[in-house]
Amino acid sequence: MKIELLQAWPRRFESMTIELPAGATLADALAAAGWSEAEGICAYAVFGVKAALDQPLAEGDRVELLRPLQLDPKDARRRRASRPVR
Numbered sequence: 001m002k003i004e005l006l007q008a009w010p011r012r013f014e015s016m017t018i019e020l021p022a023g024a025t026l027a028d029a030l031a032a033a034g035w036s037e038a039e040g041i042c043a044y045a046v047f048g049v050k051a052a053l054d055q056p057l058a059e060g061d062r063v064e065l066l067r068p069l070q071l072d073p074k075d076a077r078r079r080r081a082s083r084p085v086r
Contacts, residue, residue, distance in 0.1 A: 003057055005033050007041075007065040020057065027053040029063050042068045 001022060006015040018032050026044055030036045030053075043066040044051050057063070 001057070001059040003029050003060075004062045005029060005035060005065070006062060007035065007038060007067075009067075010070070024057055025053065026051055026055045026057060026063055029057060035065065038065055040067050041065045 001020055001024070002017055003020055003024075004015060004017050006013060008014075016033055018029060020029060020032060024032075026046070027036075030038075030044075044053065045064040045066055046055065046057070046061050048064065051063075
């Protein structure tokens with residue numbers, strides 16, 4: 001089965017598609033991609049839904065490596081709202 005893996009940084013991203021046997025888990029996908037030791041990862045998701053390393057994957061799944069937020073979304077909105085309008 002084909003699985004897409006994606007990791008992103010503020011101004012770039014990296015993605016790859018790998019072929020895995022049926023019944024493979026998220027951990028298997030990371031190992032096959034060489035991303036088992038990726039730095040700065042706080043969680044994983046499959047199509048945007050938080051997932052555990054032992055989650056089985058299905059054909060066509062997109063695995064996302066998630067990093068911590070750089071700024072609280074509420075604070076970011078407050079900062080944008082407080083700026084004067086031009």
